[in-house]
Amino acid sequence: MKSFTALLSYASLLALASHVSAVPTPVTQALAVRQNTGINSSANKNTVNPTTPVYPQKAAGDAPYSVDENTLRSALYIPPTFQYGKTGKQSVLMVPGTSLPGGIAYANAFGKLLAASSYADPVWLNIPGYGLGDAQVNGEYVAYAMNYLSGVSGQKNISVVSWSQGGINTQWGLKYWPSTRSIVTDFVALAPDFRGTTEADLVCSGLTLALCTPSIKQQRDKSNFISVFRSNGGDSAYVPTTTFYSATDEIVQPQIGTGASSYLLDARNVGVSNNQVQELCAGTIQVVLHEGVLYNAVAWALLEDALTHDGPGDRSRLNLKSICLDLAAPTLNGIQGESILLTAVPNIVAYKTHVFNEPAIAAYAK
Numbered sequence: 001m002k003s004f005t006a007l008l009s010y011a012s013l014l015a016l017a018s019h020v021s022a023v024p025t026p027v028t029q030a031l032a033v034r035q036n037t038g039i040n041s042s043a044n045k046n047t048v049n050p051t052t053p054v055y056p057q058k059a060a061g062d063a064p065y066s067v068d069e070n071t072l073r074s075a076l077y078i079p080p081t082f083q084y085g086k087t088g089k090q091s092v093l094m095v096p097g098t099s100l101p102g103g104i105a106y107a108n109a110f111g112k113l114l115a116a117s118s119y120a121d122p123v124w125l126n127i128p129g130y131g132l133g134d135a136q137v138n139g140e141y142v143a144y145a146m147n148y149l150s151g152v153s154g155q156k157n158i159s160v161v162s163w164s165q166g167g168i169n170t171q172w173g174l175k176y177w178p179s180t181r182s183i184v185t186d187f188v189a190l191a192p193d194f195r196g197t198t199e200a201d202l203v204c205s206g207l208t209l210a211l212c213t214p215s216i217k218q219q220r221d222k223s224n225f226i227s228v229f230r231s232n233g234g235d236s237a238y239v240p241t242t243t244f245y246s247a248t249d250e251i252v253q254p255q256i257g258t259g260a261s262s263y264l265l266d267a268r269n270v271g272v273s274n275n276q277v278q279e280l281c282a283g284t285i286q287v288v289l290h291e292g293v294l295y296n297a298v299a300w301a302l303l304e305d306a307l308t309h310d311g312p313g314d315r316s317r318l319n320l321k322s323i324c325l326d327l328a329a330p331t332l333n334g335i336q337g338e339s340i341l342l343t344a345v346p347n348i349v350a351y352k353t354h355v356f357n358e359p360a361i362a363a364y365a366k
Helices: 001-019 024-032 069-074 102-106 110-115 135-151 165-176 179-182 207-210 214-218 224-235 299-307 334-338 341-350
Strands: 090-097 120-125 157-162 182-192 240-245 270-274
Touching: 069 135, 090 110, 090 135, 090 165, 102 110, 102 120, 102 341, 110 120, 110 299, 135 157, 135 165, 135 179, 135 214, 157 299, 165 179, 165 182, 165 224, 165 341, 179 182, 179 207, 182 299, 214 224, 240 299, 270 299
Parallel strands: 090 120, 090 157, 157 182, 182 240, 240 270
Antiparallel strands: none
């Protein structure tokens, strides 16, 4: 499986990068503008202040921020329909993955479904640089957003949904900003690379070395960042956590058994549910790619189950015999879901800083 996904990932990235390099500059610039405005903006005016200040520190033990509060707050996109905890809906923070803003990842996918639900009120992060910069700094945005969102939602608890690197960023925030743990009731991580990924070496070596950004370098399975991330209990959940992942992921590998990158331990007994789609849907053909988890029917069913019950998502409550036959979650389009890759790769190519070495570990994490 690893050799198949490695070949697929490498060939896809080379082909897309070659295509992007041949695109005239004005088109590339237009793409960048489209991804930094509206639902994809990282310059939002969030004027509502949290009931309890969360910056520069909400509670003793929280790590210091290296980013100013205005920048951290501006990265949070709050839809005009958001109710600030005034209804029975729970506020849900959605964290994107590497090379995409939250709007592209979620607005026409699970964000749309959550907004139409009776139980969730979603917002999302648009991390500056599309999460291609230092993953430790990306984690600051998530840590701040968790406490801020609770603080403007009547101090009520929130849930977090992440994709890809967003899972690392969320877990990093929970680890080094302990004040976040008491206000997060559920963490649903879609295709997280908690162990890093062997596929990152394909981007950070050989012909694609020029595409190696700081966070991609950090997501190598043998990086210093991943080692520190997993140390001192970082490989175990801090809050009730549901993971969903696929053996045929072309970006994150390995994804099989207890050694899967997305597999999270539960040393604190908070409740963890690890879910590989091929295991859940045994007897059916499930070729679910990295971006495919953002519209997958089983992923949505687990997410919905987690957010509407205490503890993590529970496969025993799902009608898997039926759900595993669905091509996508209700009202979602698989072709549209897969197309986000055409947006992701140009962002990697255009990123201002490509590196040979990963960023130094922050002082608070040493």
